[in-house]
Amino acid sequence: xxxxxxxxxxxxxxxxxxxxxxxxxxxxxxxxxxxxxxxxxxxxxxxxxxxxxxxxxxxxxxxxxxxxxxxxxxxxxxxxxxxxxxxxxxxxxxxxxxxxxxxxxxxxxxxxxxxxxxxxxxxxxxxxxxxxxxxxxxxxxxxxxxxxxxxxxxxxxxxxxxxxxxxxxxxxxxxxxxxxxxxxxxxxxxxxxxxxxxxxxxxxxxxxxxxxxxxxxxxxxxxxxxxxxxxxxxxxxxxxxxxxxxxxxxxxxxxxxxxxxxxxxxxxxxxxxxxxxxxxxxxxxxxxxxxxxxxxxxxxxxxxxxxxxxxxxxxxxxxxxxxxxxxxxx
Numbered sequence: 001x002x003x004x005x006x007x008x009x010x011x012x013x014x015x016x017x018x019x020x021x022x023x024x025x026x027x028x029x030x031x032x033x034x035x036x037x038x039x040x041x042x043x044x045x046x047x048x049x050x051x052x053x054x055x056x057x058x059x060x061x062x063x064x065x066x067x068x069x070x071x072x073x074x075x076x077x078x079x080x081x082x083x084x085x086x087x088x089x090x091x092x093x094x095x096x097x098x099x100x101x102x103x104x105x106x107x108x109x110x111x112x113x114x115x116x117x118x119x120x121x122x123x124x125x126x127x128x129x130x131x132x133x134x135x136x137x138x139x140x141x142x143x144x145x146x147x148x149x150x151x152x153x154x155x156x157x158x159x160x161x162x163x164x165x166x167x168x169x170x171x172x173x174x175x176x177x178x179x180x181x182x183x184x185x186x187x188x189x190x191x192x193x194x195x196x197x198x199x200x201x202x203x204x205x206x207x208x209x210x211x212x213x214x215x216x217x218x219x220x221x222x223x224x225x226x227x228x229x230x231x232x233x234x235x236x237x238x239x240x241x242x243x244x245x246x247x248x249x250x251x252x253x254x255x256x257x258x259x260x261x262x263x264x265x266x267x268x269x270x271x272x273x274x275x276x277x278x279x280x281x282x283x284x285x286x287x288x289x290x291x292x293x294x295x296x297x298x299x300x301x302x303x304x305x306x307x308x309x310x311x312x313x314x315x316x317x318x319x320x321x322x323x324x325x326x327x328x329x330x
Contacts, residue, residue, distance in 0.1 A: 034094055034274045038069040041261070042087050042098040044080030045165060045193030050212035051259055052195065054129055055099050057291070061282040076192040079166030080104055081114065088116040092266035094275055097125065102257045103169030105314035109322035110168030111330055118315065122262035123272050124307035126279045127300045129292060130258040132232035133174065133210035134217075135245060136225045141207045146229050146248035149208075150182045157185035162208040163197035166190045167330065171197070171210045173321055174231060174255035180324075181250050201225065212257060213238050213296030231255040238296040258300070260307050276304055 041059060045051045052074065059070035075083035080103065087098035100118070107114055116122075135146065141160070143149045153160050164172035167190050179186050189206050191197040194215060201209045202224060210231060217238060219225040229245045230236045233254045245253045261279060263272060280301035282288060289299050302310070 034271055035066055035068045037095060038071055039066070039094070040071050040073050040096050042073050042075050042083045042096070044075060044083035044099070044101075044104075046076050046191075046195045047074055048195035048215070049165075049193045049198070050131065050214045050257075051099055051101055052193070053214055054259055054292075054297070057288070058128060058279070058282055061285060061288065062278060065278055065282060079107065079168050079190070081107065081111070084118070085115045087262070088121040088264060090264050092123075092264040092268075094263055094267055094271040097261050097263050097275070098122075099128075100260050100262050100311070101170065102314060103165060103171065103173075105311060106168045106170060106173050106318035106322070108315055109319040110173075110327055119308075119311060121265050123265050123267045124304045124311060125261040125263055125272060125275045126283075126304065127258055127260040127302040127307045127310055128279065128283060129297045129299050130256060131212050131214065131297045132230055132236065132256050133171070134213055134220065134230060134239075134242075135178075135208070135228045136201060136211055136216060136220070137208050137228055138201055138204050138206070139223070139226055140204055141226075143228065144226070146243075146245060146250065149228060150184060150249070153182075153184040153186060158187060160184075160208060161187045161189050161206045162210075163189045163191055163200055163206045164209070165194050165197060166192065170255065170257055173318055173327075174210055176327065177255065177321055178245065178250065178253060181253055210255070214292075217295065236296050238294065258310070260302075260310070262307075272304055 041055055043052050043055050056072050059072055062070045075086055084098055084104065087096060090096035104118060137143050143152055162175050164175060166172065172188065194211055197209050198211050198215060200206050202219060213236065216225065220227045227239065227242055229243050229248050231245055231254065233244065235244060236242060283299040283301040292299055
């Protein structure tokens with residue numbers, strides 16, 4: 001019997017058992033020294049947009065906390081799919097992250113084939129912030145309210161253009177939802193990010209767009225753009241006199257945005273926890289909370305489990321909206 005036991009516990013098996021037993025300790029040790037070098041955070045939109053500004057603001061504080069550089073890497077294209085795919089294939093050591101937005105959860109509803117699965121191929125770290133959108137028009141359009149816009153669109157079907165951050169993104173699906181509720185026939189113009197869409201609106205190349213307060217309020221205050229409404233269910237603390245879309249004759253309408261951070265799926269739990277701790281600490285700094293609040297952004301700092309639940313629920317919600325709107329998968 002002893003000989004049988006010796007054969008059962010071969011050197012190869014003993015080595016495997018030792019490695020398995022050592023793995024949690026090794027991961028814990030790595031987490032204690034994390035990060036070992038600079039951390040790259042992929043942002044799938046162009047510089048200057050709400051996502052980019054938010055991550056650079058948080059990244060600056062993380063750099064101070066860690067003593068390691070946090071490098072924002074803008075990888076635009078294919079509505080964020082290129083950047084997400086790059087992050088999914090990165091080494092799972094916590095040194096490459098990607099910012100996921102509400103719009104990315106709509107990809108499963110609008111794309112027949114993706115090179116990754118948002119729920120399977122990423123480890124959620126935290127939901128950083130939530131925000132809403134301003135419904136913006138170029139002054140040349142000549143509308144003062146949502147009611148004016150709907151009337152104009154009905155009188156000139158298929159002529160007014162709106163910009164989005166890409167097909168299937170939240171800004172696109174929010175317009176689809178809005179146009180369907182008001183029976184407007186609008187022309188969609190996708191861009192590589194909100195910064196680019198906003199620049200095109202400022203130049204008068206498109207008529208309308210949704211944009212976050214963070215990136216657009218200065219242009220509204222300078223009368224370079226006209227804000228018609230806010231997309232949230234309640235009025236903005238930053239612009240309290242601006243009505244909601246729902247108050248403007250589209251009952252029940254609401255569209256909100258959020259940004260969160262994920263890592264490659266195989267990232268050790270201990271490192272994910274260390275990342276979460278760091279992000280939450282920064283997001284709870286009074287100066288960060290106040291700075292974002294002035295721009296219509298609320299900090300969150302959720303747990304990985306809470307963020308996973310958010311990703312799952314949003315994915316299902318956009319599938320339902322796309323189905324109702326009759327959007328065919330590309």
